[in-house]
Amino acid sequence: MHIGKRLLYLRKKNSLSLEQAAQGIVSSTHLSNIENGRFQPSDEILQLLAKKYNVPEKYLLAYDKKDPQIDQPLKEVLFFLITDKTAEAETRLKKVREKGFIPHLEQELEYNILHTCMLVKKNLPYEEELEKLNLLVSGDELEYPSYVHQCYAYLMEQISFRQGDFEKCYHYIQIFLKYNLPPSVYATIQFHLLIILFHLRKRILAVKQAEKGLKIFFQNHQWKFVTETYNILLAIYWTEEDYETALNYGKKALELAETFKFEDTKSRVYHNLGITYKSLKMYETAEEMLAKSIELHRKANQFPRNSLWSILDMFAEIDDKEKFAHWYQQVEPDDEEFFYLYVKMNPDKIGEYLDKLDKLAQKAEKDGRWDLAVEAYHLLSKYFYKNRKYKTAIRYYQKIICIHERDKKTLWKKIGFTVPLSFFAFAIPH
Structure with a gap:
């Protein structure tokens, strides 16, 4: 490291060209060489530059003296x-x-x-x-x-x-991870690595990392990490459609979350269990789990976007208008994303909302919400195909194909499944 980088920063901060900064002190070529670390400036040059950049002389002269x-x-x-x-x-x-x-x-x-x-x-x-x-x-x-x-x-x-x-x-x-880390830091980074492997779809490595992490977490009695790891294993096995194993890990996670009162984790586990039961077409149990997740979010003064979306999507899929109407009452009136589910539940009204649905799909695509974009484009393509506007229908189908091609190289975003993104603070949106 050299003082030149600091001088370069100060010059740019003051919006000065090389010629302007060097004027009356050194040549612009000499200053450039100092900034690039080729020359070491004298104390006299540093004093003059400190005055020009309006910083204390000590700030430049004592650059190699630790406090x-x-x-x-x-x-x-x-x-x-x-x-x-x-x-x-x-x-x-x-x-x-x-x-x-x-x-x-x-x-x-x-x-x-x-x-x-x-x-x-x-x-x-x-x-x-x-x-x-x-x-x-x-x-x-x-x-x-x-x-x-x-x-x-x-x-x-x-x-x-x-x-x-x-x-x-x-x-x-x-x-x-190459550095010598304190045990608590090492454990945290190991957990974070598990989340990264999950997002990279490296299932085998993620499972191995989970096994490695659990040994560390158990040894150090880090029950929060144990609970979250079980929750991630629930997500991993859900994606593999191994629902029995997924539920097994989900129940372990829920037991620990209840024992240690990890309310934030518990809400996610309930959500993920709900998604799993939904996949098993056990809709009553799925609703019960998702409802508990929604309740916990409400208690924490959080809008239960993921769980509310999933429960509405479930009832839209099975065409249960009564249940859908009941849960849709909790949606905020101006929430555009939930509007998609309303249209999905009421396909006969798509014609009234074509522009709005198209804008929603484009926004979802721009934001990387591939699943939502695909489903919205699919509704539009079906509508135009049904109404014999084949060119428009094909245009939307082409958008879907492009997204599928792009999604092969992008991060994994399953609508509805939640795992922590960073040390329990975040969850995958939808």
């Missing part, structure tokens, strides 16, 4: 972020920031990476901070001190996860 007072707090932040103790992480970052400028290059980089990571964890906008980091960090350069690179690998893994790029996520988590 021992902030070293330990920075080392603790990553642990708190990984173990989902965001408040503690935020407190320590605030204390570091209160000291003002961080002269030491590595420490400033650690702070910037960890701060960006915290924004990602809190689902806050992070793009501006990431753009700043990209000026200070050169991708996967492994010459960084281990903690800096460890923080960066975790950040990129989190961003990739949020963006749904699970291949890249898998890449970064493998880098992260």
Whole structure:
């Protein structure tokens, strides 16, 4: 690492060209060489640049002097972020920031990476901070001190996860696992790896990872991870249509969730059990499970989108208008996605909502909601085929074919099934 990257960042932050920044100090060529790490600037040059960039001289002159007072707090932040103790992480970052400028290059980089990571964890906008980091960090350069690179690998893994790029996520988590990790962090990352393998459709590897993880979680009495792992195994075996094994894991997950009062997990398990019973055409039991999931979401002041969608979709499929009407009362009036289910339940009214249904399908396709897009396009194609508008029907069928081709290379999104996306905080939408 060299001071040039910081100088490059400061120049761009001040919207100065090389010529403008170098004027009266050095030649633009010399400044370019400094920024690229080819030349080491003198203290005099750094003092003049500090004045031009309106930063304290110490910020540039003391770039290789660590501040021992902030070293330990920075080392603790990553642990708190990984173990989902965001408040503690935020407190320590605030204390570091209160000291003002961080002269030491590595420490400033650690702070910037960890701060960006915290924004990602809190689902806050992070793009501006990431753009700043990209000026200070050169991708996967492994010459960084281990903690800096460890923080960066975790950040990129989190961003990739949020963006749904699970291949890249898998890449970064493998880098992260090369480091010597505390037991609680190691367990958390092992669980996260299981979720990634699930999304990558690597069923055999996911099952093996679950077995490995369960040994670790049992040894450390990490019952939350055990419960969530059982829930993921329920999802895995459901996709394989091995419903007996799926239900077995679901019941284990439910027992633990009830024992330890993991209400958030319990709502997901009830949901997944409901989907499984729905697949078995045990509709009364499916409704009972999904209703319990909905109730738990309501108690937590959360809109039960996944479970409500699944229960309505089930009654639309079996054409139970009475049950559908009962549950549809819980839908918010302006919710466009649930409108699709209303049309599915009332196919005779499709003609009244063609434009609205088309817009919904396009939005679902744009958002990567392949199942919803396909089903909406399918309703439209059937309508136009029935009304002998064959060219329009073919156009919608072509859209469906394109989505199926694209879906071979995209992440797995089964409508209705939920597993945690990141340390129990998220679930797959529908």
